Amino acid sequence: MVKEANDLTVSNQISTGDDASRTKGQLAPWRSPLSRALHRNRALAYARYGQLATVRADGRPANRTVVFRGFLDQPDGLDWNGLKFICDRRSAKVAELEANPWAELCWYFPKTREQFRLAGKVAIALDGQDTLGPVRQQTWEAISANAQTSFYWPEPGQPRAEQAAFERQEQPVEANQSSLPPDDFVLLVLQPLEVDHLELRGEPQNRWRYSQTEERAWQSLEVNP
Amino acid sequence: MVKEANDLTVSNQISTGDDASRTKGQLAPWRSPLSRALHRNRALAYARYGQLATVRADGRPANRTVVFRGFLDQPDGLDWNGLKFICDRRSAKVAELEANPWAELCWYFPKTREQFRLAGKVAIALDGQDTLGPVRQQTWEAISANAQTSFYWPEPGQPRAEQAAFERQEQPVEANQSSLPPDDFVLLVLQPLEVDHLELRGEPQNRWRYSQTEERAWQSLEVNP
Numbered sequence: 151m152v153k154e155a156n157d158l159t160v161s162n163q164i165s166t167g168d169d170a171s172r173t174k175g176q177l178a179p180w181r182s183p184l185s186r187a188l189h190r191n192r193a194l195a196y197a198r199y200g201q202l203a204t205v206r207a208d209g210r211p212a213n214r215t216v217v218f219r220g221f222l223d224q225p226d227g228l229d230w231n232g233l234k235f236i237c238d239r240r241s242a243k244v245a246e247l248e249a250n251p252w253a254e255l256c257w258y259f260p261k262t263r264e265q266f267r268l269a270g271k272v273a274i275a276l277d278g279q280d281t282l283g284p285v286r287q288q289t290w291e292a293i294s295a296n297a298q299t300s301f302y303w304p305e306p307g308q309p310r311a312e313q314a315a316f317e318r319q320e321q322p323v324e325a326n327q328s329s330l331p332p333d334d335f336v337l338l339v340l341q342p343l344e345v346d347h348l349e350l351r352g353e354p355q356n357r358w359r360y361s362q363t364e365e366r367a368w369q370s371l372e373v374n375p
Numbered sequence: 376m377v378k379e380a381n382d383l384t385v386s387n388q389i390s391t392g393d394d395a396s397r398t399k400g401q402l403a404p405w406r407s408p409l410s411r412a413l414h415r416n417r418a419l420a421y422a423r424y425g426q427l428a429t430v431r432a433d434g435r436p437a438n439r440t441v442v443f444r445g446f447l448d449q450p451d452g453l454d455w456n457g458l459k460f461i462c463d464r465r466s467a468k469v470a471e472l473e474a475n476p477w478a479e480l481c482w483y484f485p486k487t488r489e490q491f492r493l494a495g496k497v498a499i500a501l502d503g504q505d506t507l508g509p510v511r512q513q514t515w516e517a518i519s520a521n522a523q524t525s526f527y528w529p530e531p532g533q534p535r536a537e538q539a540a541f542e543r544q545e546q547p548v549e550a551n552q553s554s555l556p557p558d559d560f561v562l563l564v565l566q567p568l569e570v571d572h573l574e575l576r577g578e579p580q581n582r583w584r585y586s587q588t589e590e591r592a593w594q595s596l597e598v599n600p
Contacts, residue, residue: 194485201481203428203438211436213428213481215490256426256438260419260485265440303579303599310597316579354528354541372535374528 178231178368180345180360181221184266188218191261200257202235202340204246204272212246216255219289222339232339233268234289236297239276239334240305247272247338255340267346275337278330282337290331301334348375403456404593405570405585406446409491413443416486425482427460427565429471429497437471441480444514447564457564458493459514461522464501464559465530472497472563480565492571500562503555507562515556526559573600 191197198218206212222232233255237243247253251271258265275282290298304311345360355375360368416422423443431437447457458480462468472478476496483490500507515523529536570585580600585593 196483196485199483201426201428201438201483203426203436203479203481205430205434205436209430209434209475210477210494211428211430211438211479212492212494213426213436213438213479214492215481215483250434252435254428254436254438256428256440258421258424258426258440260421267437267439269435269437300579300600306599307584308599310582310599354525357535359532374531374533374535375525 178342178345178360178362179370180266180268180342180347180358180368181231183264183347183358184345187259187262187264187266191259194261197259197261200255202243203254203256204243205250205252206242206246207249212242214243216338218257219292222285230273230339230341232273232341234285235338235340236289236293237336237338238301238306239336240307242307243338244274244336247274253340263350265346265348265350267344267348268340268342269344269346270340270342273339273341275339277333282339285339286331286335286337289337290329290335301332403567403570403585403587404595405491405493405567405572405583406456408489408572408583409570412484412487412489412491416484419486422484422486425480427468428479428481429468430475430477431467431471432474437467439468441563443482444517447510455498455564455566457498457566459510460563460565461514461518462561462563463526463531464561465532467532468563469499469561472499478565488575490571490573490575492569492573493565493567494569494571495565495567498564498566500564502558507564510564511556511560511562514562515554515560526557 188197199215200218201213202216203211203213216235216237219234219236222230222234251273252269253272254267254269256265256267273282275286277283278287280286304315343362347358347360349356357373357375358370359373360370362368413422424440425443426438427441428436428438441460441462444459444461447455447459476498477494478497479492479494481490481492498507500511502508503512505511529540568587572583572585574581582598582600583595584598585595587593
């Protein structure tokens with residue numbers, strides 16, 4: 151039997167988002183356990199890696215590792231409790247998300263043995279003209295020179311180019327010196343609408359589901375693991 | 376620009392499966408690097424965890440962590456180079472895979488810093504009558520008593536039941552003593568048709584794609600990371 155997310159709204163509601171949770175800048179209730187997991191697993195660099203699933207044009211799923219680049223958190227602007235990722239314009243996921251913006255991030259934290267599943271739509275910032283353009287610029291400036299370099303590499307997924315093609319064409323920029331991101335630099339922002347949090351520790355395991363109502367308030371429900 | 380898997384068959388072919396690779400019991404060419412990754416990461420229990428993406432009835436992706444239970448490898452029977460997983464009949468992924476058997480497993484190995492993406496169809500063994508019934512039985516016997524117990528828990532995803540409902544109803548079975556799996560015990564076998572292997576180590580990173588041709592031979596191609 152399949153459980154649909156709408157079931158969450160009908161029964162056993164434990165806590166309901168109040169008016170404050172509809173306010174821009176307010177944290178969703180799953181932000182606290184997720185931030186705690188990030189903190190407790192901070193010794194592991196790969197605890198910031200999650201797997202992002204999308205749907206391809208042929209209706210099959212695609213799934214790849216992405217690096218969490220922080221929350222959107224813009225006090226004066228958009229606030230979706232969005233999660234930031236970056237990718238290459240030429241990678242398949244950009245076209246997939248343009249055609250079908252739904253994604254689910256599965257994020258496992260090894261040290262604390264817990265999983266977050268974050269499902270929602272992904273916003274794509276392709277250039278500086280976008281509403282998210284300033285965030286795209288800030289994100290570009292925040293990544294390492296090595297990470298920046300990869301956006302000047304030959305097209306991902308194409309037959310392997312010669313080594314010389316991977317030598318950076320552009321002048322490297324000194325740390326902390328700002329530069330405009332190249333055209334292939336894309337900012338992705340996942341805006342969760344459903345979050346499933348599973349703790350493997352516990353007898354039995356603990357699990358919660360968070361979902362956003364039509365009024366944009368968050369509801370949470372403790373469910374069977 | 377999106378690369379489709381069919382592109383693999385047209386150019387820059389490095390190695391082609393020969394007749395032997397069509398024989399039952401023959402290892403696919405990605406089995407060797409995957410086995411090496413499993414071996415080199417064996418100190419990390421969670422290196423056996425991957426993320427399995429499926430597509431829901433509403434066309435959105437779903438993604439969750441699954442535990443690798445070994446390869447199918449049946450010398451005298453089916454040999455798909457299949458990967459075994461188990462799950463609860465009542466979990467959403469069973470219904471999702473019954474409606475759309477395509478899945479992609481994204482598997483990151485932290486110690487060696489490499490990722491395998493394995494895309495293909497998933498076979499579902501629901502009971503002993505299935506072709507995979509004997510494998511389902513063997514897999515049941517191989518898992519721990521704790522793992523067995525979870526199949527007697529209340530329905531996953533439903534509002535949290537009282538603690539008493541998680542007390543096992545059935546008599547526990549001694550280790551090494553065989554028992555019939557409960558109805559809710561499901562064996563999943565992922566049969567990869569496309570495999571993408573990325574090594575983050577390397578300057579630049581290394582990446583290969585393996586795909587199965589219509590003749591069931593495997594082709595491999597080195598591609599840009």
